Amino acid sequence: MGRSPCCDKLGLKKGPWTPEEDQKLLAYIEEHGHGSWRSLPEKAGLHRCGKSCRLRWTNYLRPDIKRGKFNLQEEQTIIQLHALLGNRWSAIATHLPKRTDNEIKNYWNTHLKKRLVKMGIDPVTHKPKNETPLSSLGLSKNAATLSHMAQWESARLEAEARLARESKLLHYQSKTSSIHHGFTHKALITNWTTKPNEDQQQQLESPTSTVSFSEMKESSNGIPTKIEFVGSSTDLTLMKEPENDWINSTIHEFAATQMAEGIEEGFTGLLLGGDSLERSFSGDKNETAGESSGGDCNNYYEDNKNYLDSIFSFVDPSPSDSPPMF
């Protein structure tokens, strides 16, 4: 292990980059590619450490970077992904292809976090800071469900990122399926396959397999194999890998919650309005959100319900109203 000593070397410049340095770095990378970042500064005639060069390139000079203000959709994407992934800026950045993780991180810290606080929402947990009034509206169970779904989705995104790293050659197939319990809300569930074998195909095609979850896992020979969860509304079978107990329990809990508690009503209650975030964020009228008086209080509840709704609708891949994020 040990830390890279590159930036500790004396004589290397720090601080803001000059246009001349930018030009040198750009010219070198355009001609040779970045290659080894460690050796790049010397070759490019820069008195910088490789790390600094890499950062300057990835966060500023790269030609495919979109700069400037974040639009509403980007803001929503960041918030929703943050609710699912937490401070994993690089993972979030993969869903905003022209934005850098640094830019997203800065934007979150300087803008979005404050807005959520203003709305009375904890920017870390994405839950309302005062749970009690929402609980009385029947939202706490849905918040718990959201938390489960977030874990689930987080695992999926992690596996997705890992898979992308592992091999460009692997066939990657992602599809969503639905939990059909007679209610409208659907969890985002993804299926990965390498080469689908017959069994897998059957599973995919089986009309009773209404819930499926699978994850790539590297086998002892280094070739990714698939572990899989397949279930239905009436028969949830266990995943094949015991170490994925938490996923099992999450899935079971989630499904059980849906079936046992008539979740349709709860979700239906949540699924109000579509532009809640925009209203909430532009909502200077709601500056007093969280206060206990009359109309402001109602707005507060509405905003938080709609906030959760926005996350649900993000997780919900139904084609009718969701942007094609994934």
Added chain:
DNA sequence: AAGACGCTCAACCGCCTAGGC
């Protein structure tokens, strides 16, 4: 006009992991 204050964001720091030897 100028000093105080707050905000933004580029850049750095320190830790972690993967991969090579």
Added chain:
DNA sequence: TGCCTAGGCGGTTGAGCGTCT
């Protein structure tokens, strides 16, 4: 198997700028 290095990531800092008093 263990060490070393490069690259990547998230957290933090501080210079520069705008606004307020």
